[in-house]
Amino acid sequence: MKSDISLQILQQAVASGNHSAFESLYALYRTEFIRFGCNKTGCSTEECADAFQEAIVALYENIREKRLLELHSSIKTYIFTIGKFKLLNLIKKKSLHSNFCSHELINGNTIDFNSMEKKSETDQLIYRAAEILKDLSSDERNLLQRFYIEDQSLKTIADELGISEGAVRKRKFDVLKKLSKKISGGFLSFTGTL
Amino acid sequence: MIDEYSDIEKIEQFLLGKMGAEEAAIFENRIAEDASLRKELFAFDAILKALRNHDSELFKQKLRDREMLIANRPISFFRKYRFAMAASLLLLLSIGAAIFVFSARTPLHEKLVVLYKPIEPGLPVLMDNSDSRSISDAMSLFQDEKFEESLLLFDGLLAEKPANDTLLFFDALCNFELEKYSEAQKKLEMVLSCENSVWIEKSEWWLALSFLSQNEKAKSRLLLQKIEAEKGHLFNEKAGQLLVEDYFLSN
Numbered sequence: 102m103k104s105d106i107s108l109q110i111l112q113q114a115v116a117s118g119n120h121s122a123f124e125s126l127y128a129l130y131r132t133e134f135i136r137f138g139c140n141k142t143g144c145s146t147e148e149c150a151d152a153f154q155e156a157i158v159a160l161y162e163n164i165r166e167k168r169l170l171e172l173h174s175s176i177k178t179y180i181f182t183i184g185k186f187k188l189l190n191l192i193k194k195k196s197l198h199s200n201f202c203s204h205e206l207i208n209g210n211t212i213d214f215n216s217m218e219k220k221s222e223t224d225q226l227i228y229r230a231a232e233i234l235k236d237l238s239s240d241e242r243n244l245l246q247r248f249y250i251e252d253q254s255l256k257t258i259a260d261e262l263g264i265s266e267g268a269v270r271k272r273k274f275d276v277l278k279k280l281s282k283k284i285s286g287g288f289l290s291f292t293g294t295l
Numbered sequence: 296m297i298d299e300y301s302d303i304e305k306i307e308q309f310l311l312g313k314m315g316a317e318e319a320a321i322f323e324n325r326i327a328e329d330a331s332l333r334k335e336l337f338a339f340d341a342i343l344k345a346l347r348n349h350d351s352e353l354f355k356q357k358l359r360d361r362e363m364l365i366a367n368r369p370i371s372f373f374r375k376y377r378f379a380m381a382a383s384l385l386l387l388l389s390i391g392a393a394i395f396v397f398s399a400r401t402p403l404h405e406k407l408v409v410l411y412k413p414i415e416p417g418l419p420v421l422m423d424n425s426d427s428r429s430i431s432d433a434m435s436l437f438q439d440e441k442f443e444e445s446l447l448l449f450d451g452l453l454a455e456k457p458a459n460d461t462l463l464f465f466d467a468l469c470n471f472e473l474e475k476y477s478e479a480q481k482k483l484e485m486v487l488s489c490e491n492s493v494w495i496e497k498s499e500w501w502l503a504l505s506f507l508s509q510n511e512k513a514k515s516r517l518l519l520q521k522i523e524a525e526k527g528h529l530f531n532e533k534a535g536q537l538l539v540e541d542y543f544l545s546n
Contacts (some may be wrong), residue, residue: 120357125360161351230341234345234346249311280338283533284335284342
């Protein structure tokens, strides 16, 4: 029950675009996780701090993307579990660096170069979109942020801006159309996957 | 314009997972056939991903700032030296406890002996030419507080000169320091029997302390009263002070 409440608070924090709840969570468990990570995995303090940061980011993204709707454990257990796996992956990566024989290239495993190329195209498209997003005015960026990231309804946004829902819909459409034109213009031959 | 609106909203619903399964299947077919719609979909998907990446980056930056704050936070004096302070406190407590235990367990008469025992510097000059070497070695060991070795040499010298008051006095003091009080008393009484000895007043004092060490209150009091009564005695004043200690005032 307690974990539900904590998750609710974090969900509300994401919905209101307020990161301070996550920052508090970060400050609350950071030292304990570093001690836990150092003792359990033998990783350095810096590595444990990085893993913990990544765990908090993962929690944030999972809540934002609605991948995490309910928890059967405490938030702390959830974060520590993610953090622990991040550290275990790091250890695995380190051992791969020191032991080339286990690398798939040396062992003769085939690599799907086609999918790598498509992935690269998708990444380029996202990179281009990110660059174009920088050209938007703060109002335009704010509108997209609230609708797509904070998952606010058009009505809520319209009420706050003091305009009609239809006007907000049109504004959003205009921004998207502008962006789409700029992005597609540079990627006519794009054949990538989503 | 209406079609464009409609398409954008359909793409939006499709990518945000807000489209029903049947409608999504129909829409997927449209995407496969319509290159321009597919292009719009890719662009829209890239925008969404870029928006999410941007938001994640902002969030990560906040955590990095927080991490910098935590990592660079000045450590307070008390936090930095908490282990050293704890160790010092523990040491002080141990010393205090040791003093307490010593005070609680050491009987009063023994405490008085420690308090009133004079420092005997020994002799700086050689007393006798024939035995000068042995006496000098014994005295040197006595001054170094090596009482066992010193006692061996004094005992050896006394075997040759059993009535030598100087040898008897320092032999007695070695015995006293080694807590062989009976032997010390015997030697001190022998010094007291030597007329005109320079060690008589000191021997009386050490004998009184020796009785005190063995909790022989009456004998000690008697000797101290004698010392106190003698004007000009080396330990006249000290004897007066010792006699008014609680130990002697109580029966």
